[in-house]
Amino acid sequence: MKLLLPLLAVLLAAPLRAEPAASGTNETETAWTGTAVNSEGKTIAKISVDTSQAADLAAWGKHAGELCVEWYPKIAALLASDGFIPPDNVKLRFRDGRGVAATGGNVITINAKFVRSNTNDWGMVIHELTHVIQSYPGGRNPGWVVEGVADYIRLTHFEPQARRPRPNPEKASYQDAYKTTAIFFEWVEKTHDAQLIKKLNRVAREGSFQVELFKEYTGRTIDELWQEYLASLSPGPNSSSGSNTPVRPASKE
């Protein structure tokens, strides 16, 4: 059943798909398609965007689609593994729902309500697009690894200038997923193993991730790495009365 819905949505949207609209019409374009091409000029995926149920987000959706066209080949290269070919089409669809977004297989469903109040969150699109390329087998890897890798791609490669939140050493864990894990991965990669993410991605794709692999890759257990990472951070608001938290830049882009 789950598979039918996106297919249906695309079929319904197809007749509306428009190349540059004929002048003089007020018709809102609610479907957009593009092609992701790799560095050798080979088409690797068709990207389609369906805003038929959120026509006010047509322009946002088109930009999201263009981002996917640009970033799909980059993420595919960053998360390459022997014999793996990423899905050859990706669908983005906008629906009024809950939360931020969800990705199942090659279908990214974005909550239209979230976008309306977070109009600059392009990093979210990159995070979801990463899930399509990860193609990890369901239920075989810890969630913090899956989400940590997705946010690593977002932060380290798409938002390198974004502020890195400082974890609270008393509460935080490398298993917190998302940003906390991503920034930890970033640090391990920089400090101990430049190939860390490629290796983690390969084993996660095979469904054989084990935390012991950190010892194999870096010579340190993940707990030792986490302690070393915490120790490397400059003192923050938790260890003194002042606030050393860097000020968030006015603009993310």
Ligand SMILES: [Zn+2]
């Ligand atoms: Zn995610």
